[in-house]
Amino acid sequence: KAGVTQTPxxxxxxxxxxxxxxxxxxxxxxxVSWYQQTPGQGLQFLFEYFSETQRNKGxxxxxxxxxxxxxxxxxxxxxxxxxxxxxxxxxxxxxINPVDLARETQYFGPGTRLLVL
Amino acid sequence: xxxxxxxxxxxxxxxxxxxxxxxxxxxxxxSYGLFWYKQPSSGEMIFxxxxxxxxxxxxxxxxYSLNFQKARKSANLVISASQLGDSAMYFxxxxxxxxxxxxxxxxxxxxxxxxxx
Numbered sequence: 001k002a003g004v005t006q007t008p009x010x011x012x013x014x015x016x017x018x019x020x021x022x023x024x025x026x027x028x029x030x031x032v033s034w035y036q037q038t039p040g041q042g043l044q045f046l047f048e049y050f051s052e053t054q055r056n057k058g059x060x061x062x063x064x065x066x067x068x069x070x071x072x073x074x075x076x077x078x079x080x081x082x083x084x085x086x087x088x089x090x091x092x093x094x095x096i097n098p099v100d101l102a103r104e105t106q107y108f109g110p111g112t113r114l115l116v117l
Numbered sequence: 118x119x120x121x122x123x124x125x126x127x128x129x130x131x132x133x134x135x136x137x138x139x140x141x142x143x144x145x146x147x148s149y150g151l152f153w154y155k156q157p158s159s160g161e162m163i164f165x166x167x168x169x170x171x172x173x174x175x176x177x178x179x180x181y182s183l184n185f186q187k188a189r190k191s192a193n194l195v196i197s198a199s200q201l202g203d204s205a206m207y208f209x210x211x212x213x214x215x216x217x218x219x220x221x222x223x224x225x226x227x228x229x230x231x232x233x234x
């Protein structure tokens with residue numbers, strides 16, 4: 001079974017621009033989560049989508065947004081890029097466990113490395 | 118207060134030795150999940166092992182085992198017979214069940230493990 005795929009793998013943008021990152025989950029996985037990883041802040045949860053609805057959201061400004069499509073593929077968008085948005089953006093997918101959500105194991109993609117100049 | 122604490126920023130271990138990576142966590146939830154991930158220099162997060170808060174047995178996955186001490190709120194990863202390919206960053210993470218749904222994963226700052234021949 002193919003793993004989580006993310007495109008593009010590398011991206012260079014300038015301040016003020018916007019960027020869209022894409023994530024395709026493992027086949028059959030309907031939940032997609034996004035994380036930002038930086039040397040200073042470590043790994044931080046951005047948001048999670050399930051059935052095209054945002055299920056959870058981390059503590060990020062409104063410049064960060066996402067969506068999920070009917071085929072479970074997800075995109076995240078960052079508008080008005082800042083230098084501090086340079087990071088590795090990781091997408092993860094999981095099966096849904098309606099009985100115990102904390103048991104849902106998330107499987108990660110290779111990430112998109114974003115550099116903002 | 119940090120929810121996940123990994124006190125070992127870096128570790129050097131001789132090949133074939135066993136290694137224990139420390140992780141303590143903080144939560145008031147009764148239901149939560151604990152996860153360990155490996156991140157090689159390529160950046161992809163690789164799922165290693167899961168422990169549920171209600172699981173009475175310590176989790177094991179091949180050479181990986183989790184030493185779960187609930188009263189002490191610790192979830193240490195044990196790697197038996199370490200190999201050169203085990204050199205990577207290791208992250209402990211927790212997912213709590215919040216009202217209406219689980220939060221995203223909360224990660225520790227990681228331990229950089231280097232296996233020496």
